[in-house]
Amino acid sequence: DLQAEDGSFTWPEVDERQAAGMCYTSGTTGKPKGVVYSHRSIFLHSMAGMSANTLAVSERDRILAIVPMFHANAWGIPYTGWFAGADLVMPREFLQAPHLAQMIATTRPTLSAGVPTIWNDLLHYAEVNEVDFSSLRAITGGGSAVPRAMIQAYRERFGIQLLQGWGMTETSPLCALSTPPKGTPEDREVDYLAKTGRVVAGVEVRVVADDSTVLPNDGQSVGEFEVRGPWITGSYYADPSPERFHDGWLRTGDVGSLDQEGFMQISDRAKDVIKSGGEWISSVDLENIIMSHPAIVEASVVGVPDPRWEERPLACVVIKKGIEVTPEDLVEFLRDKVAKWWVPERWSVVDEIPKTSVGKFDKKVLRARYASKDLDVYELSTSGERS
DSSP states (O other), X not given: OGGGSOSOOOOOOOOTTSEEEEEEXXXXXXXXXXXXXXXXXXXXXXXXXXXTTTTOOOTTOEEEEOSOTTTHHHHTHHHHHHHHTOEEEOOTTOOSHHXXXXXXXXXXXXXXXXXXXXXXXHHHHHHHSOOOOTTOSEEEEOSSOOOHHHHHHHHHHHOOOEEEEEEXXXXXXXXXXXXXXXXXXXXXXXXXHTSSEEEOTTOEEEEEOTTXXXXXXXSOOOEEEEEEOTTSOSSBTTBOOGGGEETTEEEEEEEEEEOTTXXXXXXXXXXXXXXXXXXXXXXXXXXXXXXXXXTEEEEEEEEEEEXXXXXXXXXXXXXXXXXXXXXXXXXXXXXTTSOGGGSOSEEEEOSOOOBOTXXXXXXXXXXXXXXXXXXXXXXXXXXXXXX
């Protein structure tokens, strides 16, 4: 009974480097690993979220935290919100578009954060239902790449800035946020919003080649991202995993480039990049372009074995109800948007893309379903004719 308590609390003396919490990685590419957060790292990460150059969280905000606490401490949002004195709206298990639309209308949040699949569902729901987004000054998407078409749709239809953020369970997670630089012309803002994000103050990021050479920040040189900073983990719980750490830097497993303005552009996860006939294909870029087709709700691309080219992309798509579109139509849609060798010959129309517990596309499941012949796959020739 709370009324029986005197309302006071004796704060214990705790070393700031002691453990304050722990989350596990989502395991999309391997076995989940435990990441321990210290009091110090949570405090500093919360300050980063209050910065005017990131989310500028303040006591004037009400935050709809769609991300669950087991997903990197809900991206640190509850700590940042409490630190700043903001109100918090926690949707619990009610993450479906109708519930979220009602929460937004009734609680009037100013900020919200969720994975792209959540924002995609809400966007499609808003096509046929009225959704009042007027209270929101910004929303953030992370956990996987946010399609450019989705960013443009929220901007053009509802006037909402959809910021793309990047981080990992191992990074608390905030490392980069796609805020356009000062003075960016309005017609170029989407170019920056569609990037993975600009490295935030307090975090160091570099791009490293396979031979450990540090590559230049020229926006062209592609390698693995490595990060370090005061809220970046230096080890896993009860799992040394020395292959994940390099001279004090965390090896992220993400591949891409870094430009002179500090913007990251991730092209893929190292384990998801498709190597076909000696050429690299970005599954992330393919997915984003396919999802820009007006008939496509979701798309996930995985590499599958090919007797001639070693590996080729398989595109799994969810099509809007009531709309007819064929793999041939989608191949034609891609022809002037990607290199010829990127265009998938294998397509599978599915009811839903399998997802992890935090809403990421689970490519392990798709690969396993393909290997066990549990997917209906249409195979086309390179000319776009079904074979």
